[in-house]
Amino acid sequence: MNDVFTLKGKEILITGASKGIGRSIAVICSKNGAEVHITARNSEGLENTMNLMHTNGHDLHTADLGITEEVNALAKELPILDGLVLNAGIVKTMPVRFIKEEGIDVTFDVNIKGSILLIKQLLKLKKIRENGSICFISSVASKKMTVGNAIYSASKGAINSFTKSLALELAPKGIRVNAVLPGMVKTNILQDSSISEDDLKNHLNKYPIGRFGKPEDISYLVVYLLSNASAWMTGSLLTIDGGYSIS
């Protein structure tokens, strides 16, 4: 019964694996038996993730998902995959009237466009195995709004729509596509979102479980989505937020 949750024999790609949630997903996938391919821009961060992974056979690929040539080169380097975790993401927090065009572009390039182009190339190269699983890391910010997060929320909303469209398109091949929508998880991304300590304390009151997420809370759900245990799940948007969205 437990074997259905294993990732043994599966080759999994994880983007944004040089730190944070992506690093945790990589380590926990390796513990569950997967052969893991990790990517991000920072090679030192990727090396540190490699050192935390269990067993051998994993590899790393440096690539900027915001640069199409690097996305295409990455697709060429990768082997045939059983699972993809599109986790890389950035946040730019500011009211709409202060947003610059380049801020919109970089947010959409990294959060959604790079992942779309990578999947397109992998499909063209027949590098996603039948009955494979694709898992996006979206955000609860795609459905519960906070002021200053408009562009980030819009990019994550785009992921949600794309997840459902792609799930429909790839279902005949048995490839499943789902998205995970985390609430606040303590990682470096919080520093980039310019949230003050006071704001964080107030925000915590909206979490009925009484704490923010840990990267591993997200990783265990991703392992389920990559495993055969979720064979009948596709096109689903799974919220995991300590109850934030029902409060």
Ligand SMILES: NC(=O)c1ccc[n+]([C@@H]2O[C@H](COP(=O)([O-])OP(=O)(O)OC[C@H]3O[C@@H](n4cnc5c(N)ncnc54)[C@H](OP(=O)(O)O)[C@@H]3O)[C@@H](O)[C@H]2O)c1
């Ligand atoms: N933490 C949260 O509260 C939270 C909540 C909901 C959703 N999420 C989502 O979860 C995902 C991971 O977030 P996190 O908190 O772990 O963030 P993080 O610690 O800042 O990690 C982000 C990852 O994305 C990679 N990345 C950024 N820009 C990239 C680019 N141009 N090309 C390739 N890789 C790039 C980074 O690697 P390099 O810098 O080395 O390239 C890093 O590995 C994101 O999609 C985020 O939106 C996070």
